[in-house]
Amino acid sequence: MEELLEILTELHPDxxxxxxxxxxxxxxxxxxxxxxxxxxxxxxxxxxxxxxxIIPENFNSAKALGELISRLEDE
Amino acid sequence: xxFNSIPFICFIIGTVFLxxxxxxxxQWCFLLIVSYAFYTIADPRYLIFIGVTTVTVWFTSLKxxxxxxxxxxxxxxxxxxxxxEQKQTYKxxxxxxxxxxxxxxxxxxxxxxxVTKYTNFAIRTINDIFSGAAKLKPVDLIVPLGISFYTFxxxxxxxxxxxxxxxxxxxxxxxxxxxxxxxQLAQGPISRYGDLxxxxxxxxxxxxxxxxxxxxxxxWGYFKKVIIADRVVTGLTTLTGSTEYTGAYVLCxxxxxxxxxxxxxxxxxDITIGIAEAMGIKVTENFKLPYFxxxxxxxxxxxxxxxxxxxxxxxxxxxxxCGPMLKLSKWSRNHLPAGIGKRVTVxxxxxxxxxxxxxxxxxxxxxxxxxLTNYAVIMISxxxxxxxxxFHSRFHxxxxxxxxxxxxxxxxxxxxxxxxxxxxxxxxxxFKMMWSMISSFRISTFYDGSLMNIGxxxxxxxxxxxxxxxxxxxxxxKARKGSVRERVYNRSPLVFYNLMAVMIVAIIVLGAYGVGxxxxxxxxxxx
Numbered sequence: 001m002e003e004l005l006e007i008l009t010e011l012h013p014d015x016x017x018x019x020x021x022x023x024x025x026x027x028x029x030x031x032x033x034x035x036x037x038x039x040x041x042x043x044x045x046x047x048x049x050x051x052x053x054i055i056p057e058n059f060n061s062a063k064a065l066g067e068l069i070s071r072l073e074d075e
Numbered sequence: 076x077x078f079n080s081i082p083f084i085c086f087i088i089g090t091v092f093l094x095x096x097x098x099x100x101x102q103w104c105f106l107l108i109v110s111y112a113f114y115t116i117a118d119p120r121y122l123i124f125i126g127v128t129t130v131t132v133w134f135t136s137l138k139x140x141x142x143x144x145x146x147x148x149x150x151x152x153x154x155x156x157x158x159x160e161q162k163q164t165y166k167x168x169x170x171x172x173x174x175x176x177x178x179x180x181x182x183x184x185x186x187x188x189x190v191t192k193y194t195n196f197a198i199r200t201i202n203d204i205f206s207g208a209a210k211l212k213p214v215d216l217i218v219p220l221g222i223s224f225y226t227f228x229x230x231x232x233x234x235x236x237x238x239x240x241x242x243x244x245x246x247x248x249x250x251x252x253x254x255x256x257x258x259q260l261a262q263g264p265i266s267r268y269g270d271l272x273x274x275x276x277x278x279x280x281x282x283x284x285x286x287x288x289x290x291x292x293x294x295w296g297y298f299k300k301v302i303i304a305d306r307v308v309t310g311l312t313t314l315t316g317s318t319e320y321t322g323a324y325v326l327c328x329x330x331x332x333x334x335x336x337x338x339x340x341x342x343x344x345d346i347t348i349g350i351a352e353a354m355g356i357k358v359t360e361n362f363k364l365p366y367f368x369x370x371x372x373x374x375x376x377x378x379x380x381x382x383x384x385x386x387x388x389x390x391x392x393x394x395x396x397c398g399p400m401l402k403l404s405k406w407s408r409n410h411l412p413a414g415i416g417k418r419v420t421v422x423x424x425x426x427x428x429x430x431x432x433x434x435x436x437x438x439x440x441x442x443x444x445x446x447l448t449n450y451a452v453i454m455i456s457x458x459x460x461x462x463x464x465x466f467h468s469r470f471h472x473x474x475x476x477x478x479x480x481x482x483x484x485x486x487x488x489x490x491x492x493x494x495x496x497x498x499x500x501x502x503x504x505x506f507k508m509m510w511s512m513i514s515s516f517r518i519s520t521f522y523d524g525s526l527m528n529i530g531x532x533x534x535x536x537x538x539x540x541x542x543x544x545x546x547x548x549x550x551x552x553k554a555r556k557g558s559v560r561e562r563v564y565n566r567s568p569l570v571f572y573n574l575m576a577v578m579i580v581a582i583i584v585l586g587a588y589g590v591g592x593x594x595x596x597x598x599x600x601x602x
Contacts (some may be wrong), residue, residue: 030372031387032457035395035421039404048401051393052238075163 001066007040008062017062024056034059047072078261078346079300086113087293091286091353099278103252106275106354110257114220121219124191125255128184132229133250135180136236139173140243177237181230188226191218196438221261223435225254227385232268234389241268249276258350262343264361264381271358279355284564287571289353291560294578296345301586303542304338306535307331309587313529315498320529321511323520325495332498333491334543337366340379364554369482371452374490382435386428395424418457426450437497441505445496452489538585 008017011033015023023029029037037059038049047069049058058068090109097105114121146169150162157165198211232253235241244250253272314320314328344361351358365378375383394400400420407419426447433446472478492509499505520526527533552559564571 027376031391032421032425035392035424036417038396039401039408039417039420042401043405043408049396051396052240054388054392054396055240 001062003045004041004066004069005062007037007044008065010040011037021061021063023061024059029059037065041069045069078343079297079305087350087353091289091350094279094354095281099280102278103249103276106256107248107252110252110255110260113257114255114260117220118217120217124187124217124219124222125225127187128226128229129251129254130247131180131183132233132254133244133247135176136233136243136250137245138176139233139237142169142173142176143239145169173237177233180233184226184230188222191216191222193434193438200440221263224263224265225260227265227382228267229254231265231385231389235268244268244272252276256351258347259358262340262347263379264344264347264359265385266359266381271356274356277355282355285355286353287564287568287575288560289349289351291571291575292345292349292352294349294575294582295560296342296347296349297582297586298542298578299338299342299345299546301582303539303546304335304342305587306531306539306542307335307338309535310526310529310531311335311498318504318508321508322515322517323512324525324529325508325512326516327520327526328498329491329495332494333366333487334539336494338542338546364550366487367483367550367554368486369479370486371449371456371489374486375449375453382432386432390431391424391428394427395420400424422454425454429453440502441496441499444502444505445493448493448496452493542585 005017008015012028015028020028024034034054038054042048049068049072053068053072058064094102094105111122114125146166149165150157194216195213198213202211232241232250236243244253249272252275253266253268256271256275259266311328311331314324314331320328341362348358348360359381361380363377363380365374368374368377400423403423404420407416410416411419429446429450430443431446432449433442433444436442436445467473495509496502496505499508526536531539549559552562556562560571563574
């Protein structure tokens with residue numbers, strides 16, 4: 001989770017990822033950010049997020065994204 | 076049957092009336108019959124195309140779902156016996172079976188779309204490359220009404236079933252209604268099954284408020300289309316039809332086209348959404364006041380929204396996260412400068428999306444150039460974001476009304492300029508005409524009476540100006556206070572109905588028809 005927060009902070013340093021729960025709905029993360037994020041996660045955490053998992057619910061908060069990564073690691 | 080014709084208006088009134096008096100459980104069957112009747116009236120030959128798409132997509136979705144169900148049952152049954160690796164191998168095998176069915180369906184339907192829409196484009200390009208030596212003759216092909224829209228809509232459904240995000244619809248007639256729902260068949264929006272399907276199949280009770288809102292939305296759509304778009308198009312056709320209209324005329328054509336396209340396309344979508352709303356069906360919005368966008372990226376989030384989200388979900392994301400792209404991303408991070416290295420995959424995926432968006436809009440190089448210019452501007456803006464941030468923090472202009480108005484005008488000018496690729500016969504002529512705005516600009520064109528000789532009279536300009544003022548006023552109120560029709564209705568239904576009557580009279584009196592005008596089809600129906 002720490003590494004994930006680091007990646008997110010590098011992308012948008014001004015966002016409070018502990019409290020923000022509408023990253024996609026409020027357009028804080030746009031489609032270009034999401035792809036940058038997925039590439040970083042693939043590179044640094046070695047977890048590949050497939051296209052079908054790119055839905056707002058999985059990217060709206062750091063917590064949701066963390067849960068997605070854990071689920072994909074378990075599969 | 077033109078959307079802006081008396082028979083179509085009678086068709087809508089008859090459909091909505093019958094929809095509410097028939098038994099509710101057969102409302103969806105009635106909509107299916109009406110939708111197919113609408114398509115048959117357009118051209119009976121179209122039925123073959125929409126029929127093939129409906130059957131193949133429906134069949135594929137069932138096959139894919141069956142494999143999914145089989146997989147789940149097998150894993151559940153053998154949960155304790157299978158190791159993690161064995162489970163993964165089995166899942167991969169089933170995924171590849173699903174993928175084969177999906178691929179077949181995609182190739183067939185995109186193949187039909189490409190052959191009908193792009194064969195002549197390919198022939199023209201081959202002839203151009205070989206300087207006429209190839210001498211291939213263009214072929215006379217049928218391009219079914221709204222083929223891009225119903226193909227994309229159907230494919231989004233089967234891809235969602237493949238991804239496990241959508242349950243398959245087992246009743247082919249119910250699925251056929253989703254593909255052919257007549258108000259949005261010709262020019263979108265491109266709906267998702269999860270949003271539209273259940274609503275089409277639900278039973279709808281008569282609701283006077285929804286009927287009134289729907290009727291007002293339809294009238295508003297016709298107001299924009301018939302009073303503004305169909306009037307402006309006369310001047311626009313003159314200005315872009317000849318190379319003699321250079322300099323200031325090009326600037327004039329630029330804003331004419333911006334106005335015409337907006338009123339035509341949003342007007343058409345208003346009519347579509349209004350018809351559906353009158354029957355209690357909510358169709359996805361396709362525009363969110365796009366001309367109030369402060370930059371081009373925001374503009375594309377607010378213009379033709381359903382097309383943009385289709386390209387993002389089904390082209391941009393899959394390309395960006397596919398294996399080779401992720402490998403390239405890793406390589407570029409290690410071998411290229413940090414900033415660029417991180418964004419290589421985004422650049423490439425965006426390029427593919429904008430190329431596809433350009434080609435989708437028209438089978439000509441003009442549209443490819445249009446798509447790639449959009450791409451270039453978006454990417455440059457993206458790269459310049461740190462510069463903008465520095466500028467904003469230094470001059471404290473962010474959030475200031477004056478600066479926001481400047482940003483909005485800048486975006487309108489930029490988008491209108493890029494769109495000129497759409498107006499002239501080829502890319503070379505577009506550049507030539509755009510250059511003439513700098514090389515031979517005569518400001519006097521705007522006041523020496525020259526604009527009275529392009530097919531528009533002083534009264535035409537007056538009507539356009541009044542229509543534009545109304546559209547702008549309504550848009551500003553909507554941006555600041557929300558839906559105008561709801562506010563008026565809530566205050567007084569009587570005022571609401573009087574307003575609607577005034578608008579209908581305005582459409583009849585001020586609409587562009589009669590001698591000198593052709594009742595023109597909506598621009599986006601050609602897609």
